[in-house]
Amino acid sequence: MTGPLTPMLTALLGRLPIGWLQLVHNKGRLAAALSGVAFANVLIFMQLGFLGALVESIRLPYTVLNGDILVSASDANTLFDGSPLPRNRLYQALGVEGVASATGFYYGRIDWKQPDGTIRTMDLFGVDPTGAPFRDPVLAAQVESLALPDTALMDSLTRNVPGDLFAGIEAGEPYRFETRGRELTVTGTFEIGGGFSADGYLVVSDQTFLRLFPARLPGAPNYVLVRLAPGTERSTVLAGLRAALPASDSAVWTLDEAAARDQRFQTTQKPVGVVFGFGVVIGVLVGVIIVYQVLSTDVADHIREYATFKAMGYPQRFFLGIVFEEAFILALFGFVPGVLVALGLYAAVAAGTGLPIFMPAGRPVLVFLGTLAMCTLSGAIATRRLARANPAELF
Numbered sequence: 179m180t181g182p183l184t185p186m187l188t189a190l191l192g193r194l195p196i197g198w199l200q201l202v203h204n205k206g207r208l209a210a211a212l213s214g215v216a217f218a219n220v221l222i223f224m225q226l227g228f229l230g231a232l233v234e235s236i237r238l239p240y241t242v243l244n245g246d247i248l249v250s251a252s253d254a255n256t257l258f259d260g261s262p263l264p265r266n267r268l269y270q271a272l273g274v275e276g277v278a279s280a281t282g283f284y285y286g287r288i289d290w291k292q293p294d295g296t297i298r299t300m301d302l303f304g305v306d307p308t309g310a311p312f313r314d315p316v317l318a319a320q321v322e323s324l325a326l327p328d329t330a331l332m333d334s335l336t337r338n339v340p341g342d343l344f345a346g347i348e349a350g351e352p353y354r355f356e357t358r359g360r361e362l363t364v365t366g367t368f369e370i371g372g373g374f375s376a377d378g379y380l381v382v383s384d385q386t387f388l389r390l391f392p393a394r395l396p397g398a399p400n401y402v403l404v405r406l407a408p409g410t411e412r413s414t415v416l417a418g419l420r421a422a423l424p425a426s427d428s429a430v431w432t433l434d435e436a437a438a439r440d441q442r443f444q445t446t447q448k449p450v451g452v453v454f455g456f457g458v459v460i461g462v463l464v465g466v467i468i469v470y471q472v473l474s475t476d477v478a479d480h481i482r483e484y485a486t487f488k489a490m491g492y493p494q495r496f497f498l499g500i501v502f503e504e505a506f507i508l509a510l511f512g513f514v515p516g517v518l519v520a521l522g523l524y525a526a527v528a529a530g531t532g533l534p535i536f537m538p539a540g541r542p543v544l545v546f547l548g549t550l551a552m553c554t555l556s557g558a559i560a561t562r563r564l565a566r567a568n569p570a571e572l573f
Contacts, residue, residue: 197503200476211472215512215549216519218465222545223520223537225457227527231535232451233441235373238534239301240437242370244313245403246412247419248436249280252429254400255443257285258301258375262398267428271402274418276410281309282399284387287376288357298336301376304387304399311403317381320366324383328360334367336378337532358390372532374450462552469508469556473501477560494561501561505553513546 188195201208239257249267254260263282271280284304289297305311307324320331332353334344344367347353353364362382372378388396406415412432419430431439445451477484484497521537528535 191499191503195503197500198507200480200500201504201507207472207475211469211508212512212515214468214472215465215508215553216516218461218468218552219513219516219545219549220519220523221461221464222458222548223516223541224523225454225461226541226545227520227524227535227537228533229445229451229454229458230538230541231533232374232454233445234534235371236441236444237437238370238373239379240433240440242312242314242317242368243403243433244310244318244405245433246406247404247416248431248433249402249404249419249423250429250431250436251400252425252427254429255447256440258287260285260400261427262395262400263402263428265397265399267423268399268402270422271404271419274415274422276407276415276418277404278407278410279309279405280402281306281311282384282402283311284384284391284394285400286387286391286394288380288390290355290357290380292339292355296338298339298377299375300333300336300378300380302387302390303379303381304384305381307383309403312381314368317368320368321381323365324381324386327383328362328386328389329382330362330364330386331366331368331381332364333370333372333378333380335369335371335532337372338377360390362386371534374533377532462548465549465552466556469505469553470559472508473504473557473560476504477501497561498558501557502554505557506550509546509550509553513549516549517542517545 183198184195201211236256249263249271251261251263265282268280268282271277283306284302286302286304288300288302290300291297303311305321305324307322310318310321312318312321317331323329324331332344332347334348343353347364347367354361355364356362362380368379368381370379382390384399388394404415404419406412416430416432423430445455487496524535524537527533
């Protein structure tokens with residue numbers, strides 16, 4: 179095991195790789211240490227993966243909207259929790275210079291009981307079929323069909339739904355189900371994907387939406403989607419809209435700003451986002467403790483040898499170099515299995531839950547640098563005894 183790496187490390191360090199040789203001398207301890215670092219890496223990767231899936235699932239519904247600016251109620255923190263807007267805000271928006279069109283849409287949530295008795299929670303868009311509310315080409319091509327009463331389009335990435343249901347819809351066989359006392363007929367599909375609060379999405383006309391929610395007022399959509407005239411400066415129109423619409427009940431954002439606010443609120447104010455962030459911290463602490471235990475035990479086992487080196491006049495940085503060498507080796511060799519296991523778990527979670535969990539290119543680099551810092555910190559703590567001790571006291 180030491181054969182091919184020892185000369186490479188010797189050439190790289192310019193000295194005998196004492197740290198490497200000490201680690202491989204006790205192979206059982208090395209295996210336990212690498213398992214601990216790999217476990218900490220998997221824990222961090224999974225927490226970051228879930229947090230990333232939360233952020234991505236929040237962003238996805240914004241990406242299908244065909245607009246440049248979103249007008250919401252001033253109390254809206256997410257797509258789901260905003261109050262209705264007076265329809266007059268739509269007409270006021272149309273009067274702002276640079277606005278080409280404005281269309282209102284409703285947003286709600288329903289339960290869909292499947293034939294096997296399970297319940298799927300669906301986020302619901304209620305849109306004007308003539309208002310071109312979606313930029314997604316699949317949705318845009320089908321939205322006019324929603325003019326028929328009680329007609330719907332369904333997200334084919336809805337979680338835990340038999341695939342043959344969507345295959346039948348796409349083959350021209352409408353699917354019917356009852357919700358909130360009405361029967362909806364699903365005539366087409368699109369793709370967004372479920373998140374942490376709902377399993378998927380439905381799109382209906384604004385009139386169908388109001389039949390499903392009879393308590394809602396026809397003149398009070400949740401949002402107004404604004405499109406700009408060609409060549410118009412967006413910042414100018416934003417300023418114009420904010421001046422024209424009362425801040426007491428309206429807020430004006432670009433779609434990207436609205437999505438970012440939603441993500442920020444749900445990751446810092448909602449329990450699920452806070453839990454995933456805290457899980458990353460726990461993963462780091464687990465890794466620090468495991469590596470510290472390994473390195474401190476190694477230092478204790480070789481304390482007489484270190485005392486001899488110290489008595490010979492070797493400085494503290496020499497001992498730090500040995501321990502940091504061990505920390506780097508543990509970080510590197512523990513990271514590789516950690517990232518491979520995490521990739522497999524990402525695929526399993528995505529297949530089982532439909533969550534948009536994946537490995538961005540920068541995440542392994544970030545986690546490796548964090549692992550290296552974690553192991554280095556543990557190594558620095560483990561050498562404190564050497565830094566303070568008199569060589570004679572170590573024998």
